[in-house]
Every structure is written in C-alpha cells, then in structure tokens.
Amino acid sequence: MKWLLFSLSLLLTTSALAQTDRYVFDTDEQAVRFEELTKELRCPKCQNQNIADSDAIVAKDLRERVVELVKEGNTKDEVIDYMIDRYGYFVHYDPPVTPATLVLWVLPVLIVIVGFGFIVIRQRKASVKQTWSNQDEVLLNKLIEKNKRQEQN
Amino acid sequence: MNRKLLAIAPLLVFAFVCVFLYQGLFANPREIQTGRIGHEMPAFTLPDLMQDNKQWTNEALKGEVYLLNVWGTWCPTCLAELGYLTKLREQGVKIIGLYYVQGYDADFDGPFDMQALRTEVQDMLERAGNPYQFNILDLHRTLSLDLGVSGAPETFLIDKNGTILLHHTGDINPRVWRSKFAPMMQELK
Amino acid sequence: MIPEIGYFSLTLAMVLSVLLCIFPLWGAHTGNLRLMRAAPSLAIGQFAFVLISFAALIYASLTDDFTVSYVAYHSSSTLPWYYKITSTWGGHEGAILLWLVMQAGWTAVVAARSKSLPWVLRARVLGVLGFLGVGFMMYTLLLSSPFERLLPYFPVEGRDLNPLLQDPGMIIHPPLLYMGYVGLSVAFSFAIAALLTGKLDNTWAKWSRPWTMTAWGFLSLGITIGSWWAYAELGWGGWWFWDPVENASLMPWLVATALLHSLSVTEKRGIFKSWTVLLAIAAFSLSLLGTFIVRSGIIVSVHAFATDPDRGLFILAFLGIVVGGGLALYALRVSQVHSEGRYKFVSREVALWLNNIFLVVATLIVLLGTLLPMVHKEMGLGSISIGEPFFNKMFAILLVPFAILMGIGPFLRWKQNKWAFLQNKIVVGILASVAITCVWLFSAYDEVTPLTLLATTLGVWVAVSTLIDIYTKAAVHGTLKEGLKRLGVSYWAMVLGHIGMAFVIAGVALTSAYSVERDVSMKQGDIVQLNQYNYRFEGVKTIRGPNYSGHAGVVTVLKNDDVVTRLYAEKRKYDIGMQFMTEAAIDAGFTRDLYLALGEQLSQGAWSLRIYHKPFVRWLWIGGVLISLAGFMILFDKRYRTSAKTARKAAAESVL
Numbered sequence: 002m003k004w005l006l007f008s009l010s011l012l013l014t015t016s017a018l019a020q021t022d023r024y025v026f027d028t029d030e031q032a033v034r035f036e037e038l039t040k041e042l043r044c045p046k047c048q049n050q051n052i053a054d055s056d057a058i059v060a061k062d063l064r065e066r067v068v069e070l071v072k073e074g075n076t077k078d079e080v081i082d083y084m085i086d087r088y089g090y091f092v093h094y095d096p097p098v099t100p101a102t103l104v105l106w107v108l109p110v111l112i113v114i115v116g117f118g119f120i121v122i123r124q125r126k127a128s129v130k131q132t133w134s135n136q137d138e139v140l141l142n143k144l145i146e147k148n149k150r151q152e153q154n
Numbered sequence: 155m156n157r158k159l160l161a162i163a164p165l166l167v168f169a170f171v172c173v174f175l176y177q178g179l180f181a182n183p184r185e186i187q188t189g190r191i192g193h194e195m196p197a198f199t200l201p202d203l204m205q206d207n208k209q210w211t212n213e214a215l216k217g218e219v220y221l222l223n224v225w226g227t228w229c230p231t232c233l234a235e236l237g238y239l240t241k242l243r244e245q246g247v248k249i250i251g252l253y254y255v256q257g258y259d260a261d262f263d264g265p266f267d268m269q270a271l272r273t274e275v276q277d278m279l280e281r282a283g284n285p286y287q288f289n290i291l292d293l294h295r296t297l298s299l300d301l302g303v304s305g306a307p308e309t310f311l312i313d314k315n316g317t318i319l320l321h322h323t324g325d326i327n328p329r330v331w332r333s334k335f336a337p338m339m340q341e342l343k
Numbered sequence: 344m345i346p347e348i349g350y351f352s353l354t355l356a357m358v359l360s361v362l363l364c365i366f367p368l369w370g371a372h373t374g375n376l377r378l379m380r381a382a383p384s385l386a387i388g389q390f391a392f393v394l395i396s397f398a399a400l401i402y403a404s405l406t407d408d409f410t411v412s413y414v415a416y417h418s419s420s421t422l423p424w425y426y427k428i429t430s431t432w433g434g435h436e437g438a439i440l441l442w443l444v445m446q447a448g449w450t451a452v453v454a455a456r457s458k459s460l461p462w463v464l465r466a467r468v469l470g471v472l473g474f475l476g477v478g479f480m481m482y483t484l485l486l487s488s489p490f491e492r493l494l495p496y497f498p499v500e501g502r503d504l505n506p507l508l509q510d511p512g513m514i515i516h517p518p519l520l521y522m523g524y525v526g527l528s529v530a531f532s533f534a535i536a537a538l539l540t541g542k543l544d545n546t547w548a549k550w551s552r553p554w555t556m557t558a559w560g561f562l563s564l565g566i567t568i569g570s571w572w573a574y575a576e577l578g579w580g581g582w583w584f585w586d587p588v589e590n591a592s593l594m595p596w597l598v599a600t601a602l603l604h605s606l607s608v609t610e611k612r613g614i615f616k617s618w619t620v621l622l623a624i625a626a627f628s629l630s631l632l633g634t635f636i637v638r639s640g641i642i643v644s645v646h647a648f649a650t651d652p653d654r655g656l657f658i659l660a661f662l663g664i665v666v667g668g669g670l671a672l673y674a675l676r677v678s679q680v681h682s683e684g685r686y687k688f689v690s691r692e693v694a695l696w697l698n699n700i701f702l703v704v705a706t707l708i709v710l711l712g713t714l715l716p717m718v719h720k721e722m723g724l725g726s727i728s729i730g731e732p733f734f735n736k737m738f739a740i741l742l743v744p745f746a747i748l749m750g751i752g753p754f755l756r757w758k759q760n761k762w763a764f765l766q767n768k769i770v771v772g773i774l775a776s777v778a779i780t781c782v783w784l785f786s787a788y789d790e791v792t793p794l795t796l797l798a799t800t801l802g803v804w805v806a807v808s809t810l811i812d813i814y815t816k817a818a819v820h821g822t823l824k825e826g827l828k829r830l831g832v833s834y835w836a837m838v839l840g841h842i843g844m845a846f847v848i849a850g851v852a853l854t855s856a857y858s859v860e861r862d863v864s865m866k867q868g869d870i871v872q873l874n875q876y877n878y879r880f881e882g883v884k885t886i887r888g889p890n891y892s893g894h895a896g897v898v899t900v901l902k903n904d905d906v907v908t909r910l911y912a913e914k915r916k917y918d919i920g921m922q923f924m925t926e927a928a929i930d931a932g933f934t935r936d937l938y939l940a941l942g943e944q945l946s947q948g949a950w951s952l953r954i955y956h957k958p959f960v961r962w963l964w965i966g967g968v969l970i971s972l973a974g975f976m977i978l979f980d981k982r983y984r985t986s987a988k989t990a991r992k993a994a995a996e997s998v999l
Contacts, residue, residue, distance in 0.1 A: 023862040023951060036860070043728050045186060045304035048645045049586055051730075054579045058256055059304040062295050087302040089189040094730030096715070101724050105711050109704045109737065116700035124688050161677045164621060165670035168628075172663055174718045178641035179655045183717060186726045 024068050031071050038067050038080055041094050051094065188302030188310075188321040195316045196300035203253050203289035204272055210290050212316060219342050220248040221335075222310040223285070223326075224298060227274045228256050229306040233282055235325040240283030242331070247339075251289035254298055254306050266293065311338060346411050346490040349399025353440075356392035356447065357480040359385050363450075363473030367466035371539070379466035386447075386454035386469055389476060393447040397440055400431050400489050410497040413437055413489040419501035419919050421890035422509070429514050430504040435638060435648040436489035438517060442634075443483060445518075445525040446476050453529055453554070460550060467536035468529075475528050478661045486654050503890070503919035512572030520565035520592060524630040526558020527595055530602065531627035534620045535669055538676045543620060548610035551623065553983045555606060556836075559599045560974020566592050567967025578925035578940040580860065580955040582963060585734045588646035590713045591633030594706050598626040601702035608695050612757060614684035615692075617677045618699065624673060628666040629706070635662050641717055687759040694752040701745045708737045739798070746801035746848060749841060750808030754815075772811050776804035788857060795856040802849030809841045836976040843969030850962025859956040862942075866949045874956045876937060877901040883941075883950060891915040891924075896941040896950055900930065912941040912952070936960050 026032040039053035044060040052060040052067070063084070070080045084092050096102045190196070195212040202208035223239065225232035243249055253275070258266060275289070292298050301310065302321070311320035319338055322330060363385040370378025400413070404427045409415040417437065418430040432441040450472040457465050483489075533551040537543045569592065574582040583589065602622040609619045638648050639655030686692040712729040719727050754760075754768050780800040784791045816834070817826030863871050865880040872878070881897040893915040900907040910928035917924065930937040935958045942951030977983060 023864060041730075041732050043730065045302075048647070049584075049643050049730075050645070054577075054581070058295075059299075062299055066299060086189050087300060088304070089187055089302065089726055091186045091726035091728050094728050095732035096727045096729050099724075101719055101722070102715065102727065105708075105715060105729070105733070106737075108711065109708050109741075112704050112707060113700060116703075117697070120693055120696045120700075121688070124686065124693060157678055158674075161617075162674040164625075165667065165674050168666055168670055171714070172659065172667075174714070174721055175635065175639075175641065175659055175662075177721045178717045179639055179652050179659065181641070181717075181721060183641060183643050183720070 024064075026068075026072065034077055034080075035067060035071050038071070038077060039064055041081070042067070042084055043092050043094050045088050045092055185323055186304075187323075188318070190300075190302055190318050191321060193318055195312060195318060196297065198297045198300070200290050200292060200297060203251070203275065203291040205288075210288075215250065215312070216316045217314055218248055219311075219313050219339070220250050220287075222250050222252055222301075222312055224252045224254050224301075224303050224306050224308040224310075226254045226256055226306050227271075227278050229254075231325045232307045233278065235307055235327065236279070236282035236285060238327055238331075239285035242326075243285040248287060249285045251286040252297065252303075253289050253291050254295060254303070255291070255293050258293070311335060313342060345399045345402050346408070346492065349396045349403075350484070350488060350490040352392045352395040352399065353443075353480060353484060356389050356396065356443075357477065357484060359389040359392065360447075360473050360476040360480055363389060364470055364477050366470075367473070368470035371463045371466045371470070376462060379462045382466050382469040382473075383454035383457075385473070386450045389473075390447040390451035393443050397431075397444050400437060400440060401428055403490075404428065404431050407501070409499065409501050410492050410494055411489075412491045412493045415493055415498050415501045417502070417504055419503035419890070421918055422504060423889055425514065426504055426509050429508070432517050433504045433508050433513065434489075435650070436483070436487045438648070439479065439483050439487055440489055441517065442521050442525060443476070443479050445521045446472075446479055446528065449522075449525050449529055450476060453532075457550075464536050464540055464542075464547075464550075467539050468532045471532035471535045472528065475532075475665065478665070482654075482657055482661065486657055500919065503917060506891070506915065506917045506920075506922050506924040507576060509890075509917075510572065510576055512568060512576060516565060516568045516572055519561050519568060523558050523560075523562025523565050524592075524595065524633070526554065526561055527599060527627040527630050529554040529558060530599075530623045531669065534623035535672060538620065538672050541676065541679055543616045543680045545610050545613050548606045548619065549983070552603075552606045552610060553977050553980075555599065555602055555623075555626075556974045556977040558974075559596070559603055560971045562592070562596050562599060563967060563974055564971035566596060567964050567971060570967070571964045574960070575927065575929060578927045578953075580858070580927075580938050580940075580953075580957060582960065585712070585731050586646060587642040587644045587713050588633075588637050590709045591629075591636050594709050595626050595629040595633060597702050597706040597709070598622055598629055601699040601706075602626050604695050604698055608692060612684055612686075612692060614682040615696070615699075616680045616682050620677065620680070621673060622699070624666070624669040628662075628669065631658075631662050631665060635659060636713070642713070685758065689755065689760045689762065689765070691752065691755040691757050694748060694755050697748055698745075698752065701741060701748070705738065705741055705745075708734070708741070712737075739794075742801060742848065743797070746805055749844065750804050753809065753812040753837065753841070768808070768811055768815065772804060772808040776800050776807045779803050779807070792856065795852055798852030798856075799849050802845045802847075802852060804845075805848060806842055806845035809838055809845070813838060831982075832976055832980040833982075836973045836980075838973075839969050839976065840973035843966040843971075843973060846962045846966030846969065848966075850959045850966060853959040854957055854963070857958045858960070861954045862951070863954065864945050864949045864951050866947070871952075871954060873954050875902055876907065876956065878939070878952075878954055880950070880952065883944075886913060886915075888915065890919070891917045893923075894941065894944075896939070896952060898928070898939055898952070900937060908937075910937070910939045912939045914941045931961060933961060934959060 024032075024035060026035065036053070040051050042052045042063060044050045044052050044055040044057055044063070046057050046059050047055045050057075050060070052063045067080055067084075070083060075083070081093055090097050096105065098106075195215065197212050199209055199211050202210060221242075227233075239249055255271075279286070290297070295303075301318075304323075307323075307325050309320075309322045309326055310318055312318055320335065322334060324330070326335070363382060366378045366385070367382040370376070370381075400411075402408075403411045403414050404418050405424060407414070407418070407420045407427075413434060413436050414430075417434040418427055422430065430437070432438045450469065453472065454469055457468065460468070530551055533547065533554070537547045569589070570582045573584070574580065602619065602625075605615050605619040605622055608615045635655070635658045636642055637644070637646065638650050639658060640647065640650040640652070641655070684692060712734055716727050716729055719725070750772060751765075751769060754765055777800055780796065780803045784796060784799060813827070813830070814823075816830060817823050820826040820829050859873055861871060861873050865871065867880060867882040870877050870879045877900070879899045879901065881899055883894045883896050886893050886895045893913055895911045895913045898910045898912065900910060908930045910930060912928040913926035915924050915926060916922070925940050925942075927938055927940040929939075935956060938955035938957055940953045940955075942953060944950055
C-alpha cells in the first residue's frame, strides 16, 4: 500500500480537491495506516466482513474510532490492541500467536521439511548404479535402428 | 511397518477432524465475547435517558451487583426479553439499561429528538414491563464500543467493585439465566 | 401435479441409483458379467429421471407456482424468465438438486464413454458413482426436498431471488463449480475402483486423467467466474476474501492440481502411485467437506446457506462414510501398491514431487485457517479470526519457491539432467525476467517496493521460462514452425496452464500494490482526480428496472480533457423485500479497471462515491480462463480417445 503515499501526495498538491474525501488525515502515512487497519479489523456483527466493506452501524463506529486513534498518532499495533481489548481476538483477522495457534505456522513448515526429506531419502535409495554391458549396447543399437526405420515410414 | 503407519495416518487425521465438525454443528459460531471480562467498567460520563441534567459515571454505579442490559426500542428481541427481565427485577435483581441509539445521523437528521425517544421508551416499558432501575443514554455508542458491544440485546453482569464478570449476547431467558447467570449470582452472595 | 412428478421421478432415480450401486459392485466381486453389464443402462436411466425432476422444478419456477414452498421463497413473478430458471439453484434445496443433476450427468457420461475399460473396473467405477448418487438422493428426498408444498395457505407472490443473485454470474458460476466438484468424484471413483480391483498401474492413471482434467477445468473456470462476479457485484473492488466458502472451492482445486501433475507422473513413469491415489481420494473429499462447511452452519460467511442441524448431521455422516471408507480402503490396500522408480535428484520426478508438496501445503494452510477458529472455540479457548492478513502472508511466502519451481520444471527431463544444459536456460530466464520486470516497473511507477518487484518478477519468470522451453523444444526439430507443430496437445495444455498462472501471479502482485481508492462526497459538477483520470459527477437520475427502482450516479471520466467514458453507478431498491443493492460501474481494460460505486445520499444534495483505479486486475481472470482452457484441452488429445472399433475390440477381449 505504499503506492498510496505517492498518489495521495499527488492529490494533495492539487488544492481544493482533497477536501471532499470522507476521511481526511494529516499525513499520507496515516491514510495508509487507516486503510490497512480497516481491512484487517473484523466487523463484530457481520457475516464475515472487514470494517472497511461493511455498512453495519458497529462497523461505522469502529471506523470512526480508528480515524480518531490514527489521527492521535497511534501505531497500527496500538490501534489493533485497543480494539482487541474491547472485542477480543475475534476482531482481528490475523490470529494471535499462542500455543494453540502455533500449529498454523508450524505444521506447513513441518510438511515442507518432511516432504523434502522424504524425497531426498527415497532418491538416495533409488539411485542405484547400473552396469552397462556390451550386450546392452548391441540391443540398444538395434532398437535405435528399428526406431529410425519406423520414423522414415 | 512404517508404510502401514503412513497409510493409516490420513484416516486418523480425518476422524480427528470429524469430531470437531460434529461439535461445530451444535455451537454458535457468531457468539463472541467482550475482551473486557475481568476488567473494571470503562470510565464514562453519560446522561440519564429520562431525566434532564442527570449524569451517570462508572463510579456512581459501584456498590452493588447489577446487570447492564444493552437495548433499544428498534430491537424486537429486546422487546421479547423485557417480560422475563421484569420478573428478575421483581425477584430482586438490579438491572440498569444502556440505551443503544441506532440510525441517528447528525448530518442528516438534524438535532436529536429527545422527547420523541422518551415517549417511545415509556410506551414500550409500560406495555411490556420495566425491568430497569434507570436507563443510561448512549447516543454516540461510545460506552458500547468501550464495552465491546456490537448490537442488542446484550447483557453484562457487574459486581459491586465495578468488575465485569459475564457478557451474554442475545436475549435473557430462563434457560440462559439458569445455565449462565444464576451460578455466578449465587457465588456473589 | 408437476412438482409431485418431480419428487416421484427423483424417487425412481434413487431406486435406479441403489441398483447402480449394488449390482455392478456385487457383479464385480463375484465375477457376474450380467450384473456388471446392467451398470451403464442404470446410469443413463438414473440421469433421465433426475433430469425430469429438475425440469419439474424449473417448470414450477417459470409458471410462478407459489404453492411450492421453494419457489415461493426464492422466486417471484417480477423476475425475468432467465432469473426464474436461475432461482432454481438460488436456495439450498434447489442447489442440491442441481448437484444431483451434475452427479447423475457425470455418471451417465462415464457410463457412455468407458467402453474400452475392462468390465470389472468399469462396473466398480459406476458402482461407486452410484453410491454417491444414492447418498445425495436420500438427502434430497428425506431432508431437503425442493418440492414441498405450502398448501392450503400459499402466498400470491414469492419472496424474490436475493438481489445479489440476480446477475449473470449466478447463471454460470454455480453450475460450473458443481461440474468441477462433482467431476472430481469421477477421479475418486476410479481410485476406489482401482483399490478394490487391486490394480494401480499406468493404465489406471491414463483412464483417470481426462476425467480429472475436465473436472479441474470446470472448477478453475467456476472459481475464476466467482472471483470476477464478487468484484463486479459487491461494490468494494475486492476479488478474493478468503471467505470460508471461497476456501471450500480453493482446497479441492489445489489438490486437483496436484493430482493432475501426479497422474501424469504415474502414467508416464509408473511411480508415485500411492500418492496419486491418495490425492484422488482427497480431492473429492475436500469437495464434500466444502459442501458440508457451507451448508451446516458451522462457519460464518456471507455465502453460507441457511441450514438446520439435522441436515448438517446427514451430510457429516455421508462425508464420514465416503471419505472414511475411501481412506480405510486406502490404508488396507495401499501396501499392495509398489512403485519402482530410479531417478536422480535433478529430475522431473523430484520437481513434480516438490510441486505436490507445495500444493498440499497450500491446501493445508487454507484448511487450517478455515477450521482452526471453530476448533479453537470448541476447545474453550475463545474466538479468533483468521483472514486475509494470515492467508496472504503464507501464500506470498509459499509462492516464491513454487513459482521458481514452476519455471524450472518443464526444462527438466525424466530421471536425470545434465546441469550444463539446464544452466543456460535458467540463467537466461532469470536475467530476462529480472530485466523485463525492472524496466517495466521502474518506468511505470514512482515507487516499487521489494515485495512488488519480487512478486512481479516471479510472474514474468514463469512466462519467460515457458517461452524459453517452447523455443528449445521446438528448435530441436529443424525449423521452428515444424517444431511447434510437433509439440503435442498435452504440451500446449501445460503451456496454457503455466502462462495462465503467470498472468495470475503478476496480476495479483500489481493490483495489490498499485490499486488506488478514494472515498469522497460529491455534489453535481464536482471533479475528483485519481491517478491520471478526472471524474466529474453529473448528478443522479432515477432509474427503473424490471423489478427494481433506484438511483444511478452519472460520472464522466476524463483524461487530459478527453472524455474516456461515462459511468453509471447504480443503487437499486428491489420491489419485493425492499433490499438495497449497489451495482458498481466498471470501465474494464487490459491494463486497468476504473471502478465506481455509489454510496449514500448525504446532506445538501451530495452523494458519497467510491472511486477505484485497479491496474491489471483483469489479468487475474484472463489467467484463470487460460488455466481452465488448459484443462479442457485434453478433450482434443487423441491419445485419450479410442475409436469405436478399438473400444469394441477391447471390450470383447477383456478378461474378467
């Protein structure tokens, strides 16, 4: 979302146009922070929507509180903690890292390692050196000849 | 041997998942709780709904165990639970109402019509029963946000030190009272 | 009368389905050819009766028969005829009937096009498909009938189809998705049949492949259309929300992609057999799991159907029997499967193995993310939410090795590779990709973050490496033109699929990084600028549609004072049910979409509007369509089509 910095700075230089925005911030960084926060905070009453997309009253209230908090200079984490204090972990779309949720990150990594290890071990077992005899050479040449003749036909 | 274990692993994992899927059928995924359990009521200053020039603060509410019931006349489920809540009041349970104003837009609607709201509330409480000692008006839903409220009806159980002990979303009925609130109320005695 | 015929027809279909399940499987078990031979006609008969049932429901909708409860709840006389037909699958009961049509349909097609299979295998495949049909039909007939009547007090007008669903997307998205979900049951049936017969060889993989690829093609298309539809319809410019219902479609797709690649290895090299079978079982299991999740009420989603626990229980029991049975059979029989393969580490075999690992891990991430909140809450640990931030982060990390591998994979030969040959291609590819991406991004944008650069480079790399591969493979045979002609259908399918993926990766990277939005209030005549476009609000006019009224915000889009287009962003109020819906206005383009949504009316005649500039968002769906086409291309592959003569010969020769 860092592009927003660029385009907003472009907009702010074109005077009166910026005043029509619904939410106006003091710095571009705050605007970006607001946008990121409203996408990451969940509407407590909706059927799985973030507070940016929802028309519910509680979502609107949360959006406006986020605007206030961002304008006061809070960091993204501070705003998220503020909301979690009130609505619990449910309100943040990124789960907390606790012993119970650790599996979310540990299990995928484990599977990659195990899968990788599996193929390495299997491949080691499977790459047996083969011996190549004169008979094999003769047979091979015969097959090549046969194949060439088939192609020409 | 190793192979046999690997082969049966998917089946075991599936069985494990099924247990939770089965449980999930009887749970309500939309029920969430406030993050303020175990904390004190947040600081606030809000007007009384019915009386002019009367303010309530969190300090003023301390001293007794009470239920804080979030409601509104726009909410059909709230209307449905008024009867049972009134019965609880008659049994000695102290209930304070937090009126959750919905749909008022300062830009659009002009100044807030307090009189109209009071009449509406009075009418409803006369018809369905009045469980409330008094009502606190949360016009801009600020206290509601600080409490982690997302709609109505919601009810909090608060002890005499102002600590929030329980949060229930949905209506209060005999089943909910028996299973959730009654044990805690018993403990507080 | 007609709805009753519909119900009765379904009952007949169920009888045939039960016979289809019992006769062939018993016949295969005891070697009774007559019983086995009954399968194809039973399958076709079953399909005919299901079709009649479906036609009955459509008839009830088209004739506004509101004595039928389902029609009363999901349709209305104000709907245009095409949405009346669509309303047939707009609600739960009707959607299950659509699923049944697909199930019976696929079974019938398999019955008709499997003449070259030996009878034992053919009977078992159809038998398993029959069993699946029985399950769904029992569910429909006992718990979820769309033919219930509302007599004697029926409404004079229906409740109307949800306005969100009154859209062309609803006409094609569910049927395509269901074709995919149900199609995967064919791969499942082949796997079960092979396990029952005890013969898991190259030929099993060869037979399975066209069915799997076609199903996968439908599923890919269904998901692509779903994403496009959400974007066009919901008014927020988003195209993927990691909603549980979306995840329910992504999981079978990921596993089916792994299955496709694994089938090719088993077909060509005779290895990875046990994994391919497991993937085949898993793909359809995830389809069923998805159906359960969406219809049982265990998760919260805008897409979820309204349900009750009885239905959830039935589906869970069915899920348990089918998946549990499949996995139990797997546990019992897989030890009989032996794969003997010799290959070095730098080989296509290993690359495809890693490909499968990554896809399985991706599936696992989605599965964990979707189900953990439910498990977490049930264990009494409270509510958590898992959404975009988590999934995006994990997929972004996973994408890096996956995309790199995707580019290198086609370069690799089976068994072993000479590093020297590989090295040139890889180095050239990397350099070219980095160069192209850098020139492109740094000239077009002022700010390029490392993440955007990496992600876009990966997309370009997949495309570049595919082109390099085409060139090297074609250049071997004399002239380039001649070489291109020699490359088989299967190869071009791979090319399409990978290029499609390149579009998706690059599109996601660019649209995520450079999408711009403004949320403004405008009065008539106001101009707002976003990037190089100016948006002039011309005011709002009232509109009237066949079953709605409302307002359309008219906006003229200008670039350097030239009119680019005029956008009409609507806010509709549907006559029945009084529901509001925004209909966003989109100016679509290959390099960018301009997206406009009308908000609320504000004081003093102003309206709120949301304006979005979304670069390269079309690439997502272009990529998705290319990927789907890759799946369908197998229908043109002569190697999988046997002439009627060969089929008859094979049938005559088949030993029981």
